[in-house]
Amino acid sequence: MPSDNVAPPLDVDRILADPGVRIVVCCGAGGVGKTTTAAALALRAAEEHGRRTVVLTIDPARRLAQSLGLTELDNTPRQVKGIDVEASGGELHAMMLDMKRTFDDVVLQHTDPAKAAEIFANPFYAAMSSTFAGTQEYMAMEKLGQLHARGEWDLIVVDTPPSRSALDFLDAPARLSRFLDGRMLRLLLAPARTGGRSMFTFVTAGFGVFSKVVQKILGAQLLTDLSGFVAALDSMFGGFRQRAEQTYRILQARETAFLLVAAPEPDAVREAAYFAGRLRDEKMPLAGLVLNRVHRPAVPDLGPDESLAAAERLAEQGGHEGTVDVLRAHAALAQQAVREQRVATRFTEAFPTVPAVSVTAQPADVHDVDGLRTIGAAISRV
Amino acid sequence: MGAAKRPDEPAATEWPARLHVVTGKGGTGKTSVAAALALALATGGRRTLLVEVEGRQGIAQLFDTEPFPYAERHLTDAPGGGEVRALAVDAEEALLEYLDMFYKLGGAGRALRKLGAIDFATTIAPGLRDVLLTGKVKEATTRTAGQRRVYDAVVLDAPPTGRIGRFLNVTAETARLARVGPIKTQSEGVAALLRSPMTAVHVVTLLEEMPVQETVDAIDELTSLGFPVGRVIVNGTRPPLPVGRPVTPDELAGGLHAAGLPADERTVSGLAAEARDQVIRRELEDSLRTDLVELGLPMVELPLLPDGVDRAGLDRLAEALVRAD
Numbered sequence: 001m002p003s004d005n006v007a008p009p010l011d012v013d014r015i016l017a018d019p020g021v022r023i024v025v026c027c028g029a030g031g032v033g034k035t036t037t038a039a040a041l042a043l044r045a046a047e048e049h050g051r052r053t054v055v056l057t058i059d060p061a062r063r064l065a066q067s068l069g070l071t072e073l074d075n076t077p078r079q080v081k082g083i084d085v086e087a088s089g090g091e092l093h094a095m096m097l098d099m100k101r102t103f104d105d106v107v108l109q110h111t112d113p114a115k116a117a118e119i120f121a122n123p124f125y126a127a128m129s130s131t132f133a134g135t136q137e138y139m140a141m142e143k144l145g146q147l148h149a150r151g152e153w154d155l156i157v158v159d160t161p162p163s164r165s166a167l168d169f170l171d172a173p174a175r176l177s178r179f180l181d182g183r184m185l186r187l188l189l190a191p192a193r194t195g196g197r198s199m200f201t202f203v204t205a206g207f208g209v210f211s212k213v214v215q216k217i218l219g220a221q222l223l224t225d226l227s228g229f230v231a232a233l234d235s236m237f238g239g240f241r242q243r244a245e246q247t248y249r250i251l252q253a254r255e256t257a258f259l260l261v262a263a264p265e266p267d268a269v270r271e272a273a274y275f276a277g278r279l280r281d282e283k284m285p286l287a288g289l290v291l292n293r294v295h296r297p298a299v300p301d302l303g304p305d306e307s308l309a310a311a312e313r314l315a316e317q318g319g320h321e322g323t324v325d326v327l328r329a330h331a332a333l334a335q336q337a338v339r340e341q342r343v344a345t346r347f348t349e350a351f352p353t354v355p356a357v358s359v360t361a362q363p364a365d366v367h368d369v370d371g372l373r374t375i376g377a378a379i380s381r382v
Numbered sequence: 383m384g385a386a387k388r389p390d391e392p393a394a395t396e397w398p399a400r401l402h403v404v405t406g407k408g409g410t411g412k413t414s415v416a417a418a419l420a421l422a423l424a425t426g427g428r429r430t431l432l433v434e435v436e437g438r439q440g441i442a443q444l445f446d447t448e449p450f451p452y453a454e455r456h457l458t459d460a461p462g463g464g465e466v467r468a469l470a471v472d473a474e475e476a477l478l479e480y481l482d483m484f485y486k487l488g489g490a491g492r493a494l495r496k497l498g499a500i501d502f503a504t505t506i507a508p509g510l511r512d513v514l515l516t517g518k519v520k521e522a523t524t525r526t527a528g529q530r531r532v533y534d535a536v537v538l539d540a541p542p543t544g545r546i547g548r549f550l551n552v553t554a555e556t557a558r559l560a561r562v563g564p565i566k567t568q569s570e571g572v573a574a575l576l577r578s579p580m581t582a583v584h585v586v587t588l589l590e591e592m593p594v595q596e597t598v599d600a601i602d603e604l605t606s607l608g609f610p611v612g613r614v615i616v617n618g619t620r621p622p623l624p625v626g627r628p629v630t631p632d633e634l635a636g637g638l639h640a641a642g643l644p645a646d647e648r649t650v651s652g653l654a655a656e657a658r659d660q661v662i663r664r665e666l667e668d669s670l671r672t673d674l675v676e677l678g679l680p681m682v683e684l685p686l687l688p689d690g691v692d693r694a695g696l697d698r699l700a701e702a703l704v705r706a707d
Binding site for chain 1: 407408409410413440443542544590591592593595627628629630633634636637638640641642643644648649651652653654655656657659660662663666688689690691
């Protein structure tokens with residue numbers, strides 16, 4: 001049982017049942033089963049602990065989304081039907097993040113309709129709301145803030161975006177603030193604030209080499225669009241920043257539990273360790289590590305070398321081909337388990353007090369509610 | 383260093399492109415495959431450049447070296463006298479370099495940085511960042527010294543499948559914003575290279591459901607955007623299981639006994655369960671492999687590295703890539 005021997009056991013059920021815990025954030029590198037873990041935890045919170053739960057997923061696999069009844073990206077939580085909540089009285093709702101629509105909502109909320117229309121028509125807005133580096137992370141935070149503010153749910157389970165780095169999720173508010181506070185933005189805003197109509201004011205006002213270069217490279221048209229965009233957004237900046245900071249504080253509060261999700265592979269474990277360090281620095285509550293896809297031989301006493309030696313002996317002897325194959329397969333599995341444990345130890349050595357749980361690899365991928373239930377039970381095995 | 387080769391000769395006939403873009407779902411081993419491909423294409427006295435653009439320093443981690451600065455550095459030797467060089471492209475540095483190249487900025491570049499202009503430009507101007515990153519890749523790919531190209535091949539460790547279309551297609555975005563000017567020219571140049579036969583986009587996958595689904599989706603997207611898709615690279619494959627009739631508990635108990643191992647019920651049922659899971663897994667892998675074959679693209683399978691991706695492992699992957707047909 002990799003890592004379980006060293007790290008304190010992670011009791012996921014205690015977290016899911018705790019009425020004081022209102023938000024569970026699942027984070028980690030891409031390809032470690034983050035979305036599946038988030039969905040499995042949310043299902044378990046509803047079925048086993050009777051909580052009114054909503055799971056916010058970001059770009060889930062198609063079949064997983066279908067299993068939750070999410071056939072389209074509509075940015076609204078939908079109740080998941082066909083789950084077993086009769087005894088517990090819980091509920092499960094699920095939604096997929098629609099980045100653009102979330103951004104539109106933010107704009108509408110912070111400005112009047114005329115101004116909003118102006119913003120929506122600006123080509124910069126179209127580009128920024130779908131491609132701005134960090135928009136997805138920021139919008140995930142925004143949506144989390146919205147769901148939290150509505151107070152309709154006992155528990156919100158969040159899956160984080162498949163970022164370049166899991167840290168982008170945490171960095172989004174700071175990046176936004178840095179952007180909003182940037183002197184560059186002030187410069188661009190200057191003409192708008194002083195009543196100037198376009199960047200030409202700015203350019204001819206003589207900002208020296210910089211303005212000339214900017215105009216040369218980007219072209220006057222682009223600068224006009226940009227200036228218009230920035231000026232239109234100006235009225236909303238205060239609200240933007242306030243909300244980002246608010247969500248940040250919620251993430252630091254005791255009502256939040258961060259779960260790191262990893263697989264026993266060097267990259268995923270390294271990423272989890274970085275994230276654990278960041279959470280510690282930012283004083284955010286790290287509840288534990290979920291180590292997915294761990295291989296565990298059913299017969300742990302029979303080591304890889306012994307198994308392989310026996311297979312070779314038997315092969316020479318002849319007559320037991322079936323057993324030879326089984327022993328070879330067992331040796332490979334036991335070998336893999338040893339390797340995985342070595343990788344997992346890197347995390348527990350760096351963070352010995354962080355509770356951890358290992359989830360055994362499933363022979364087939366999960367894409368229905370039964371599968372999620374099985375995973376949920378496996379994560380909660382203490 | 384193969385100085386006699388003609389400048390337009392590809393590094394290897396099985397890998398005809400000059401710019402190899404390697405994408406794949408997160409966790410499929412994209413960076414390792416990119417590194418192995420750079421090694422493979424450098425084999426036999428060629429020189430290749432391995433580029434990363436996401437600021438993760440994945441190459442440095444893979445080769446256990448110090449983080450790379452924004453400069454092309456010797457990474458490792460390839461079998462047969464070849465050389466792999468590495469470059470971690472940084473959007474800000476690329477912008478400064480670009481400005482300097484066209485406008486002879488000198489000290490003004492530093493002033494721009496102080497003003498926050500660089501940060502601003504690479505953050506706000508959507509797509510600009512990616513134009514700069516791909517622009518640098520294009521420059522390295524087409525760079526010549528004397529009569530021959532500096533690099534026989536450039537391998538790009540690209541963003542994952544979820545973002546690859548957008549990353550390569552920055553030009554559409556940028557053209558909407560910058561209708562004239564050098565940025566537009568720059569993006570058009572990059573777009574032309576990326577859509578030419580000089581480029582191949584390879585998709586790395588595992589024989590698991592989600593990576594295969596993302597591979598199929600990404601190939602769809604890349605094709606519809608007009609990017610030349612190269613190979614499907616299946617990473618982490620295992621040798622086929624011996625096909626035979628499943629062993630019965632009695633046979634297994636007899637076999638264990640004959641091998642001098644404990645043959646109690648717990649051991650027998652445990653080993654039988656392991657074997658059953660193994661068969662389920664392999665059947666799923668076979669059906670996924672069929673899905674990939676149906677894409678009709680050249681495919682290459684790389685072995686699972688039981689001891690993790692160390693240098694010896696990369697050489698094994700490189701060998702498998704060289705042998706690809």
